Amino acid sequence: MKRKSVFQFRKFKPKAAGYNDSQRIRLGVQLFFLVTTLYTGWRFIRFVNYLQNGGAAVTRPPGVEAFLPISSLMGLKYWVLSGDFNTIHPAGLVLFLVFVVIGLLLKRSFCSWICPVGLLSEYLWKGGRRLFGKTLTLPRWLDYPLRSLKYIILIFFAWGIFMNMNVEVLHNFIYGTYNRVADILMLFFFEHISMFALGVILALVLLSVVIKNFWCRYLCPYGALMGFVSLFSPAKITRNPDTCTDCGACTEACPANIPVHSKIRVKSDECTACLTCTSVCPEPDTLALRVYKRKKPLSAGMIAAFIILIFLLFTGIARISGHWKNDISTKEYKSRLQKIEQVDHLN
Numbered sequence: 001m002k003r004k005s006v007f008q009f010r011k012f013k014p015k016a017a018g019y020n021d022s023q024r025i026r027l028g029v030q031l032f033f034l035v036t037t038l039y040t041g042w043r044f045i046r047f048v049n050y051l052q053n054g055g056a057a058v059t060r061p062p063g064v065e066a067f068l069p070i071s072s073l074m075g076l077k078y079w080v081l082s083g084d085f086n087t088i089h090p091a092g093l094v095l096f097l098v099f100v101v102i103g104l105l106l107k108r109s110f111c112s113w114i115c116p117v118g119l120l121s122e123y124l125w126k127g128g129r130r131l132f133g134k135t136l137t138l139p140r141w142l143d144y145p146l147r148s149l150k151y152i153i154l155i156f157f158a159w160g161i162f163m164n165m166n167v168e169v170l171h172n173f174i175y176g177t178y179n180r181v182a183d184i185l186m187l188f189f190f191e192h193i194s195m196f197a198l199g200v201i202l203a204l205v206l207l208s209v210v211i212k213n214f215w216c217r218y219l220c221p222y223g224a225l226m227g228f229v230s231l232f233s234p235a236k237i238t239r240n241p242d243t244c245t246d247c248g249a250c251t252e253a254c255p256a257n258i259p260v261h262s263k264i265r266v267k268s269d270e271c272t273a274c275l276t277c278t279s280v281c282p283e284p285d286t287l288a289l290r291v292y293k294r295k296k297p298l299s300a301g302m303i304a305a306f307i308i309l310i311f312l313l314f315t316g317i318a319r320i321s322g323h324w325k326n327d328i329s330t331k332e333y334k335s336r337l338q339k340i341e342q343v344d345h346l347n
């Protein structure tokens with residue numbers, strides 16, 4: 001008898017016409033955030049280049065602080081305890097709040113609608129599936145402990161911040177030397193990446209080609225935070241058992257490997273509200289993202305409009321109220337950069 005492998009390969013063929021419509025809208029939102037992220041990154045590289053070499057003045061794009069989630073978490077606790085919305089990385093805190101609010105209202109949609117790493121991850125496994133015809137599904141005994149890894153990483157940071165840092169310690173870190181230039185240090189990390197770090201990234205890329213969303217599902221602490229927050233979301237994928245024919249197309253299509261066809265409401269922290277399942281369901285009005293048991297489902301267009309609206313509203317209010325740009329002067333940035341380069345030179 002042929003021995004069954006512990007790893008299962010899953011095949012998926014989109015069956016319904018709706019698949020392309022709702023997924024096209026989601027891709028549009030993903031591309032909006034990808035372009036915003038790339039533009040912010042490009043502007044930041046030009047800003048650091050201007051600090052190093054002079055030339056025409058370039059302003060720093062505050063949105064780069066979205067890449068400093070630990071600093072933002074500290075900023076959140078510091079804001080709650082002291083009432084001070086920190087002036088070092090205020091945009092980081094604003095964006096952190098935007099993503100948490102979206103997670104609270106629309107499940108873990110951050111991962112499948114906003115995050116550029118989520119987009120990259122998605123197209124890596126889709127590319128892998130096209131190449132090999134299949135993706136790899138880890139057995140439950142391995143999948144469950146690996147999924148908890150991202151929560152362990154999140155708890156490690158959250159415990160350090162919420163249990164061990166009082167207002168004074170938070171103030172000293174947030175306004176301290178390291179945090180003031182954390183964005184520049186992050187850029188230098190990637191510009192002068194070590195062979196080890198490059199090897200780790202390459203391994204993650206390769207694993208993401210054969211296993212769906214490997215980084216997001218098993219390792220990303222931001223994904224863990226969004227997964228935790230999403231448990232409180234009133235919107236959930238909801239199945240009508242009266243009209244469902246148990247065809248299993250939804251389960252087959254779900255990138256998070258959730259057995260959708262056997263649930264009435266999908267409560268899993270892995271559901272990213274990607275709407276892949278609803279778009280392949282052949283039965284009308286059977287599977288949809290619904291707020292509680294409201295009759296009208298949330299369409300892809302409504303989710304897209306809501307995400308963009310929350311993003312523009314929060315960032316707009318932050319800009320108008322002076323909580324977007326930090327108060328570090330270009331002169332200070334130049335002087336701190338010189339010190340970083342002197343230390344680098346000595347090493």
Ligand code: SF4
Nearest residue numbers: 254271272274275277
């Ligand atoms: S249950 Fe549906 S919406 Fe949730 S991750 Fe799976 S396919 Fe996407």
Ligand code: SF4
Nearest residue numbers: 244245247248250281
């Ligand atoms: S919800 Fe739709 S796709 Fe899923 S099993 Fe029922 S009929 Fe099939």
